[in-house]
Amino acid sequence: MMRTRFTKLVGCRVPIMLAPMADVSGGSLAAAVLRGGGFAFIAAGHARDEDRTKLDAEVDIFRAEDNSGDSFGVGFIGHSSMKSDNMKRVEAILDRHKPLAAQFFAPAFAATGTNVKLCKDKNILVFAQVGSVEEAREALAYGVDCVIAQGREAGGHGLRSELGTGTLPLAARVVELTRELNPATIVLAAGGITDGRGLAAALSLGCDGIVLGTRLWATKEALGDSTGKKRDALLRAEGDDVVRTRTFDAIQNVDNPHFWPAPYDSVGALKNKTTESFHGKEEELIAKITGGDVAVLSSYREASKNCDITRTCVLAGEGVGGIKQLDGAEDVIKMVEEEAIAQIRRMNGMIT
Structure with missing residues (x-):
């Protein structure tokens, strides 16, 4: 023991x-x-x-x-x-x-x-x-x-x-x-x-x-993770692939009746096309969504529905590189x- x-x-x-x-x-x-x-x-x-x-x-x-x-x-x-x-x-x-x-x-x-x-x-x-x-x-x-x-x-x-x-x-x-x-x-x-x-x-x-x-x-x-795609992504990832970002909450809070408030509106997740486009630009992203730009929101919803890991959120900590199976x-x-x-x-x- x-x-x-x-x-x-x-x-x-x-x-x-x-x-x-x-x-x-x-x-x-x-x-x-x-x-x-x-x-x-x-x-x-x-x-x-x-x-x-x-x-x-x-x-x-x-x-x-x-x-x-x-x-x-x-x-x-x-x-x-x-x-x-x-x-x-x-x-x-x-x-x-x-x-x-x-x-x-x-x-x-x-x-x-x-x-x-x-x-x-x-x-x-x-x-x-x-x-x-x-x-x-x-x-x-x-x-x-x-x-x-x-x-x-x-x-x-x-x-x-x-x-x-x-x-x-x-x-x-x-x-x-x-x-x-x-x-x-x-x-x-x-x-x-x-x-x-x-x-x-x-x-x-x-x-x-x-x-x-x-x-x-x-x-x-x-x-x-019913599709297994997210956990497969974890097995391939390294710590370099992780970012702590507000990007996903900025999008997901629109549909969340219990939205994550500041200063907890931040997640450790795998980098992908969504973070590539909006990480560090969250205020601009929120302005787009609240201003009626439905393209970003609908695109993310579709990605989440299909578990498209190149765009949807895959939560992960920086020690993920040590997980190989x-x-x-x-x-x-x-x-x-x-x-x-x-x-x-x-x-x-x-x-x-």
Whole structure:
């Protein structure tokens, strides 16, 4: 076993957590991660009615596939699920599924931290994902159980690039802050980590474990890619092919009833013709769309419908170059564990 404060807190064997990726982290993926020895979150997304229905189905799948009990977490997108009219939906989800932990992100807190109090009153662990030192300070002030330091190398949504911090410096600083302000809080590193070397690096910084997103999306159990085209693109990609951009949200927010607000309207994704045309020109793009230019919008909608990866969004973190084959999630967890142990032993041998 790789014993850390994280493995002790959630009762897993390996200090690896599955990120609650909306429309990706379902029951089968969560169960496979647990079989491998990690800890898993299932995504509740925006906590809309359709999200709750999907969550119910995925939790049923998880419980059918995992015999260890109910050791899982539920992840919420903060800006939508924690609106005053939606907080009751969050509470209903927690009451229905009774997860061990709840994660909140973008932002991690409702006004006056009511989401933290809600969870603590129900004896549910609170995981807060942050992208900056300022957000980390807020998390520690609210007394969360775990701070996830998400660097700008991450795939999916996060702070705009100019506001965020790289994974290693952010994680190192958050570790320092927890020791100073709230030593009981554990820290996980997220963003650009895909293998055991990344886990070893995070542990060497004082973190208690890591979060895997992109690496576990590129697995057989993950949801969200019925054609297989997006995951095939991940297997071919290098870190150089990834960009943190506002381009896709600038387009997708038009059709999204829970559009991503600033400063979280930014994703790590593979570069393609869409980013080639509009990255760094988002205000111009928004002006085109709101001004009645339907060509860009209709073209993107068609590309998304047909899963044309040369134009539609393929979320990916900068560690994507380390993913070369589509494995089962259980095998991924075990491989990362073995690589980390080998790396730590190698480093230990450097001391004379």
